[in-house]
Amino acid sequence: MTFLDSAVWGGKFCSDGWRHSPARQPVTEPATGDRLGTVGVATAEDVDRAAARAAEAQRAWAATSPQRRAAVLRRAGELFTEHAAEIEDWLVREAGSVRSKAGFETGLAIGECFECAALPAHPQGEVLTSEDARWSLARRRPAGVVGVIAPFNFPLVLGLRSVAPALALGNAVLLKPDPRTAVSGGVVVARIFEEAGLPAGVLHLLPGDGAVGRAVVEAPEVRVVSFTGSTPVGRAIGERAGRLLKRAHLELGGNNALVVLPGADVARAASAGAFGSYLHQGQICMTTGRHLVHESLVDEYTAALAAKADSLRVGDPAREDVALGPLIDRGQLERVHGIVTDSVAAGAKIAAGGEIDGAGYRATVLTGLTTDMPAWREEIFGPVAPVVSFSTAEEAARIVNDSEYGLSVGILGDVGTAMRLADRIDSGKVHINEQTVSDEPNAPFGGVKASGTGSRFGGPAANVEAFTETQWLTVRPDIADYPF
Template sequence: MTLLDSAVWGRKFLSDGWRDASLDQPVTEPATGDRLGTVGLATAEDARRAAARAAEAQRTWAATPAAERAAVLRRAGELFTEHAAEIEDWLVREAGSVRSKAAFEVGLAQGECFECAALPTHPQGEVLASEEARWSFARRRPAGVVSVISPFNFPLVLGLRSVAPALALGNAVLLKPDPRTAVSGGVVIARVFEEAGLPSGLLHLLPGDGPVGEAVVEAPEVRVVSFTGSTRVGRAIGERAGRLLKRAHLELGGNNALVVLPGADVRKAASAGAFGSYLHQGQICMTTGRHIVHESLLEEYSAVLAAKAEALPVGDPAREDVALGPIIDRRQLERVHRIVTDSVAAGAKLAAGGEIVGAGYRATVLTGLTPDMPAWREEIFGPVAPVIGFSTPEEAAWLVDDCEYGLSVGVLGDVGAAMKLADRIDSGKIHINEQTVADEPHAPFGGVKASGTGSRFGGAAANVEAFTETQWVTVRPDIADYPF
């Protein structure tokens, strides 16, 4: 039996063991439309029952010695290595990943588990000064039950980066992956932790639709909600969590800028820009969605970028050696094309691409834009590189910040000039002489403005802050004297 044998998970969901689901849906390969299996869907009632069971199991898990919790995380990391080829195949076929992106994602998953294996023994508080004759402490305790709602684009890592630290710190987890990637974003995580020895009842896999999402937010046992997805849905979850006095960690959209400074190496800059815009078909929250190029380099940069775009093959990554795989579904594919054609109709020039190819979209370059055009204003979530010129650092800073999002910015060229520009712009992440797509398990990750509620993932400090509560504890040698 392989790790992901469908005999284990087919038509089932995980909640204190694999349970037969009353609802199911096909697992579909976006490149071909072929059926890869059938995943079980949870109902809202299933989710409510899972929350109650998770709260019960969590109390025992929180009291489990740190070394035992750490061992589960280490074993999970080893399992990602042992079953890397099988998991990569699912990421290629179900999520439309090209092979190199799938391998990168599995490597990140392994690193996430190894990094989180250190959390159980990380310092869990601090000693405080006190005006009284007592010891005073602030200690961190598990939040309790954490709901994780994850997207389709990097389905494995964007679920695991909340699941792994939450479990390591003594919580139980309800995981609701995007139904379009319920295997690579859900079953994989569930099976890895099952094989790693995680006790039953601590991780519940609950694929489902809107009512299931509402249930995993509203269940009274849930104290923290970790959501990665669109800004529209994130606002709704944030509003609901706020009304229920729950913490919501929201990692949302982005329309990220790459600034090319005067004097930059154009060919290297265009290579960075192409990678930032076209990796995983542009379906990444960190994708380079806006290229802001100094006017002295604008024409050359646009031409080199267009040549690179034209050279990138599009197709089925499971059967061909391609640079771009399919867009996740037909609805999103048509949306990408509509934004491009609407921008061209408004006066933009198509320098490369702009075509649907089967289930994919050609790498596209748009020039001659103005900041009010759809391809500049909107998060496209497709392989489209809009290019605009600038003349002064002030104009570059204005173009970067004239956007509702604030997730990631890359600045290419002279380091001193880049540093000065970085101080003027508002973004959760800034990469000098790199493009906008970057992530490491130990580094803080998050955006500002409509991109979310700040850095809530990566590194011990962010993870401890996200998935624990602070408790004040005082200790006296004897019962205190009181005036009553």
């Protein structure tokens, strides 16, 4: 029996143990359409029961010693390491990941657990001055029950980066993965923490559709909602959470720019640009969606990027050594192709790709764009690299900032020029002499504008801020004297 054997989770969801569900959904391989298994689907009533149980279990978990909580997180990291190959297989088959991306994601999950194992011992407050004869403290306490709603593209790590710190800091968690990646984004996490010794009732896996997500947001016991996904859905969650006076941490879309400065090494820049646009078929919030190239280099860069695109094979990553796997489903495939064809109809030119290839899409380069075309304005979430030129740093800054999004920007070339440009850019992350896709468990992660509500993931400061509440506590040696 393997770690992820379907005999454990088939037709079930995990809420105080693995429960059979009358409603089930297939687990499908996007490259082939083959059925990989079935998972149980939760209902809104299941969410309500899970939230009540989580609130009960959270009290005891928060009272558990820091060393014990840290040990569970360390053991989770060890289990991810021990079962990495099997987990990567699921990421390849269920999420359409190429093997290198699956390995990268599993490595991030391992790092996330070990990084979060330090959180229970992190300082949990500060001593304040006071005008009165008393001790005055500001202390951090667990928020309570945290709802985590995760996407399909990096299903494991984009859920775990909220689950792991929330648990480490003494919270209980309701996890709702994307229905298309319920195993690699849900079952894996539940099994890991089950085997790591997390007490029953602290983590609940609740696969389902939007109704389940709404129930997670609305459950009275849930005090914090952590959502990663599209901007439209994030807006709806933020609005609902605001009305319920709950905190919502929203990591949303991006249309990220890569700026190639004059004098940059074109071959290296094109390699960086190809990685930024085509990794995981462009299905990453940090994907390089806009290439801004200095007018002195734009023709050479475009040719080099097109040559890179033409060399990248599309296929089934579970059975072939390919650079690009399938898009997550047919709807997303047709959406990507529609954006490309609409932009071409508006005057853009295809320098490479522009075609559906089985369940995938060929790596594409577009030129001749104006900044009002769909391929430039929209988050494509596919392997498409639109290229425009600029003449001055001022123009580059204006074009970069002329977007509703503000997640990640890469700047390639002279460091001094790049630093001055970075100071003028509205973005949650700026990477000099790197492309736009980068993540480390100890680094703050988040965007501005329509990309979300700032850095609420990564590193002790962001995690403690995200998943705890501040309580003011005062202590006197004796009962105070009052004038009444």
